[in-house]
Amino acid sequence: MSPSPGTPVAPDIAHHRNGLVFCLMLAVSLHTIDATIVNVALPHMQGSLQATFDQISWVVTSYIIAAVVLTPLVGWAASRFGVKRLIMLSMILFTLSSVLCGLSLTLEAMLASRLLQGAAGAPLIPLAVATLNRLSSNSKERARMMALFGLGTMVGPVLGPSLGGYITDVASWRWVFFINLPVGILAIIGIAATMKPGMRTPGHELNGIGFFSLAFVVGALQLALDRGETEDWLESYEIIAYFLICGIALWVYVVNSWFSRQAFIPGALFRDRNFVVGMILVLITAGNMTASVVLQPPMMQNLMGYPVLDTGILLMWRGVGIMAGMMLTPRLTQIVNPRILLISGGVAIACGLYPFVHLTTETPAYLLAIPPIFHGFGLGVLFVLASTIAYATIPNHLQVEASSVFSLTRGLGQAASISVVVALVSRYSQINHSELVERLTPLRAFAPQGVISASSSTPQQLEISNLIVSQQAAMIAYNNAYMALLIAASSVMLAALLVKPKQLSGESEGEHPVEA
Numbered sequence: 001m002s003p004s005p006g007t008p009v010a011p012d013i014a015h016h017r018n019g020l021v022f023c024l025m026l027a028v029s030l031h032t033i034d035a036t037i038v039n040v041a042l043p044h045m046q047g048s049l050q051a052t053f054d055q056i057s058w059v060v061t062s063y064i065i066a067a068v069v070l071t072p073l074v075g076w077a078a079s080r081f082g083v084k085r086l087i088m089l090s091m092i093l094f095t096l097s098s099v100l101c102g103l104s105l106t107l108e109a110m111l112a113s114r115l116l117q118g119a120a121g122a123p124l125i126p127l128a129v130a131t132l133n134r135l136s137s138n139s140k141e142r143a144r145m146m147a148l149f150g151l152g153t154m155v156g157p158v159l160g161p162s163l164g165g166y167i168t169d170v171a172s173w174r175w176v177f178f179i180n181l182p183v184g185i186l187a188i189i190g191i192a193a194t195m196k197p198g199m200r201t202p203g204h205e206l207n208g209i210g211f212f213s214l215a216f217v218v219g220a221l222q223l224a225l226d227r228g229e230t231e232d233w234l235e236s237y238e239i240i241a242y243f244l245i246c247g248i249a250l251w252v253y254v255v256n257s258w259f260s261r262q263a264f265i266p267g268a269l270f271r272d273r274n275f276v277v278g279m280i281l282v283l284i285t286a287g288n289m290t291a292s293v294v295l296q297p298p299m300m301q302n303l304m305g306y307p308v309l310d311t312g313i314l315l316m317w318r319g320v321g322i323m324a325g326m327m328l329t330p331r332l333t334q335i336v337n338p339r340i341l342l343i344s345g346g347v348a349i350a351c352g353l354y355p356f357v358h359l360t361t362e363t364p365a366y367l368l369a370i371p372p373i374f375h376g377f378g379l380g381v382l383f384v385l386a387s388t389i390a391y392a393t394i395p396n397h398l399q400v401e402a403s404s405v406f407s408l409t410r411g412l413g414q415a416a417s418i419s420v421v422v423a424l425v426s427r428y429s430q431i432n433h434s435e436l437v438e439r440l441t442p443l444r445a446f447a448p449q450g451v452i453s454a455s456s457s458t459p460q461q462l463e464i465s466n467l468i469v470s471q472q473a474a475m476i477a478y479n480n481a482y483m484a485l486l487i488a489a490s491s492v493m494l495a496a497l498l499v500k501p502k503q504l505s506g507e508s509e510g511e512h513p514v515e516a
Contacts, residue, residue: 013134016194021135021145023190024128025152027091030183031121032156034098035063037164039293040312041173043301048173049107053298054230057422060294061415062111065222066118068411069215072264072404074126076206083199087127087191093120095184102177125153126403134199154326157376158319161293165312209256210264216249218412225419229426266401269394275402277498278390279409281342285382286410287417288349288489292356292375292482293318294418295425299478300368303471304361314365318372318379321352325380332381333388339496342385346493348378353489356482361475382492389499417488421481428477429470436469 014020038045038059046056078086097117104110132145167175224242231239257263269275296315300306306314325345332341352375355367387406394402 013131013196013199014194015196017135019190020194021132023187023194024131025149026183026187026190027087027124028128028149028152029155030180030187031094031124032153033160033163034117034121034156034180035060036156036160036293037167037176038173040161040164040297040308040315041168041176042294043298044168044173044308045110046298049104049110051107052230054226054422054426055107057294057418058107058111058226059114060290061222061226061418062114063118063121064290064411064415064418065218066115067122068408068415069218070119070122071126071407071411072214073206073211074123075404077123078127078130082197083127083131084191084195084197086123087131087195088188090120090123090127091184091188091191094124095180095188098177098180098184102174126407129403131195131199154319154323156319157289157293157322158316161297161315161319162312165309165315168312169307169309205262207256207260207262207264210253210260213249213253213256214264217246217253218408220246220249222415222419225416225423228419229423265405266398269398269402269405272393273498274393275390277495278386278388279406280495281382281386281389281492282406282410283413284488284492285379285386285413287413288485289318289322289376289379290414291417291421291485292353292372295421295478295481296368299359299475303475303478304363306365310365314368315372317369318376321373321376321378322380322383323376325377325382326384327380329381329384333385338385338389338499341381342496342499343493345378345381345385346490348374348381349489349492350378350486352376352378353482353486357479357486359475359479359482361471378489417485421484424481424484425474425477428480429474432473432476433470436473 042056042059045051045059046053049056074086081089094117097113097120100113101110101117104113129149132149136145164176167173167179220242224239224246227236227242228239233239234243253264257265257267293315297308297311300311300314301308325348329341352371352373355371359367390406391399391402
């Protein structure tokens with residue numbers, strides 16, 4: 001049926017519109033799942049790759065940082081090479097790098113493959129959003145497309161942990177990556193068959209100095225955070241060098257932005273109070289979600305004795321809470337003051353994290369499943385509010401740049417928070433072990449049967465006692481890390497005082513996707 005006169009018609013960029021939407025969502029889902037599916041498998045990967053607890057977290061952070069650094073380049077690359085060509089190249093490299101991840105025999109090979117995988121996945125979400133917007137003929141249809149996109153991005157947090165646990169349990173952690181091969185091939189063939197060539201995004205000049213200096217800032221800072229605990233922070237010349245590179249690169253970026261005809265990131269964005277508040281919200285919220293998901297699998301498998309499949313299933317409930325929060329919040333914003341919603345979301349996160357501050361090695365499973373639902377619900381509320389607040393007062397000509405900066409901030413929050421909580425667990429495990437040992441007297445030591453006399457104990461019994469002390473020290477360290485996440489999450493309630501609710505328009509919500 002042809003449209004009636006005067007009805008806007010979406011540009012003809014698809015051979016088969018519904019088929020293209022399905023293939024785009026398949027590509028986006030693959031990218032978001034890979035950000036979470038490896039979390040449950042990390043303890044198994046740690047043994048196979050002979051990595052420490054600190055080092056295995058780099059498998060997650062390398063993927064995030066690579067995507068973060070290259071995301072601001074997507075608009076320029078799409079205008080130069082075309083959207084279809086860039087999506088196809090991204091999917092091909094993403095699929096090949098997934099196979100390389102599964103074949104990796106060393107930590108170095110795995111990190112190189114994950115960097116390539118994250119870099120290849122960087123264009124998928126921005127280009128999928130641009131294509132879905134181009135397929136929409138009016139604002140109502142665009143809102144439906146963005147709702148569909150939001151559900152697609154939720155596949156990762158909801159299905160990623162349980163799917164990763166199941167695959168690792170029945171096969172191997174390597175199949176967490178190999179599973180991408182058939183799905184990736186299907187998405188590549190589907191996009192090639194359903195999308196017409198020729199679509200390009202509006203072109204703009206690339207500020208190369210601004211991009212590379214910002215990339216050095218992000219890369220050097222992340223390396224310092226990742227390696228700091230292992231190298232004893234500022235006692236190491238390596239860490240000092242990273243901070244110096246970060247500072248010099250930041251100075252170059254600021255000078256370039258000040259004198260350049262076109263700054264890499266427009267300074268007008270940072271003069272918008274709502275946008276700055278939105279960035280703070282997504283920085284804390286994204287970091288809180290990612291760090292909590294990375295902490296839980298090794299804690300449950302190594303200290304509490306849960307199998308990998310049960311770990312994945314218990315992690316899934318946080319994703320269910322996120323989905324519920326993201327689905328309800330757009331409706332609540334029509335009837336509830338955004339400041340009240342911000343405070344409510346912060347309270348929900350705090351309620352979900354508080355039980356984890358008091359976990360023990362004997363905590364029952366229901367306390368590992370029910371609180372994360374509240375935690376996830378609060379995260380879902382804040383994700384939607386952060387997006388809504390950030391874009392509410394941004395003028396149209398800065399929307400693309402605002403989206404890139406928003407994505408950059410979200411990724412930085414995720415990567416930095418992982419490094420910080422992993423460093424906290426490593427540091428406090430040592431401190432707590434020393435403090436617990438000091439409380440043991442020469443005549444008393446722990447054993448599975450109770451308290452024994454050190455004078456009559458065997459070396460094997462003393463070794464068991466040390467293992468018990470190490471286990472309890474690590475458990476307390478995880479409690480400390482969750483306390484840090486609780487404090488950070490509670491601080492989002494202060495952001496409610498900075499929001500300008502009268503300037504928030506409902507129109508912005510439908511035009512800007514929310515990605516967890």
